[in-house]
Amino acid sequence: MASDLGALCVVGSINVDVTASVVRLPGAGETVLGGTLRRDAGGKGANQAVAAARLGGRVRMVGAVGDDTDGLGMLQNLTDAGVDASGVWVVDSPTGTALITVDDAGENQIVVCPGANQDVTLDGTEFGAEEAVLVQLEIPMPVVEALAATVPGYLAINAAPAQSLPAALVARADLIIVNETEYALLPELAAASLVAVTYGSAGAALLSAGREIVRVPAPAVRSVSSVGAGDAFCAALTLALHAGWEPERALRAACAVGADAVAHLGAQPPLRSLETYA
Numbered sequence: 001m002a003s004d005l006g007a008l009c010v011v012g013s014i015n016v017d018v019t020a021s022v023v024r025l026p027g028a029g030e031t032v033l034g035g036t037l038r039r040d041a042g043g044k045g046a047n048q049a050v051a052a053a054r055l056g057g058r059v060r061m062v063g064a065v066g067d068d069t070d071g072l073g074m075l076q077n078l079t080d081a082g083v084d085a086s087g088v089w090v091v092d093s094p095t096g097t098a099l100i101t102v103d104d105a106g107e108n109q110i111v112v113c114p115g116a117n118q119d120v121t122l123d124g125t126e127f128g129a130e131e132a133v134l135v136q137l138e139i140p141m142p143v144v145e146a147l148a149a150t151v152p153g154y155l156a157i158n159a160a161p162a163q164s165l166p167a168a169l170v171a172r173a174d175l176i177i178v179n180e181t182e183y184a185l186l187p188e189l190a191a192a193s194l195v196a197v198t199y200g201s202a203g204a205a206l207l208s209a210g211r212e213i214v215r216v217p218a219p220a221v222r223s224v225s226s227v228g229a230g231d232a233f234c235a236a237l238t239l240a241l242h243a244g245w246e247p248e249r250a251l252r253a254a255c256a257v258g259a260d261a262v263a264h265l266g267a268q269p270p271l272r273s274l275e276t277y278a
Contacts, residue, residue, distance in 0.1 A: 012045020228267030
């Protein structure tokens, strides 16, 4: 019987992903022909919520979608994945949209039009002491900052896209997750109690007050698309650490989840129970 991974509230973005798959990514001013187009559910927040639910967590989401066809579709997608979407607001702004180009090697370029994500609010939202909260930076920073004062339990921040974090937020976070580029752009993370840094196919590391305490490699897989892999990693690591897993086991499982994610198209891959990756 699988162990209880606990409750998780994801506060973040909900998007429609419009993805063009091409042989190679275009350069500046260049047109590349021959691509195939698809529409999928996305947004860093929704991706992490869906991944956490598929990994076995008890998940709810706080966010916002537009009062449009895409918004209704994204709400249904969350519900179908087992996420409690009762905390998602339906607003007048259009549902957020991400324009994504992915090449044959799985590398991508992404432009996000935030839309309703700019209207995310914590009004009426309460957090339980035993509930972990995971947030990203595709929603207004004042909302992220407010979590530092309102979350009584475990707080994890995926500091992406990279933007400067107030010292009080860094000090409050139990876990901050970034990729190596974001880590280089955020020197304030050297003071954080626990930071996870991902290095793509080279794996990931955990740092405490700027000192590396654990590093693990990533499993070797054939990459189809890296879109959503980081979000799956965030969900897995937050669930594992909040559930009390040892850091090395938690990081190894999260890397395995991320590696599994790159083997699938779309930002919300079909994952298994988290314990099967440990």
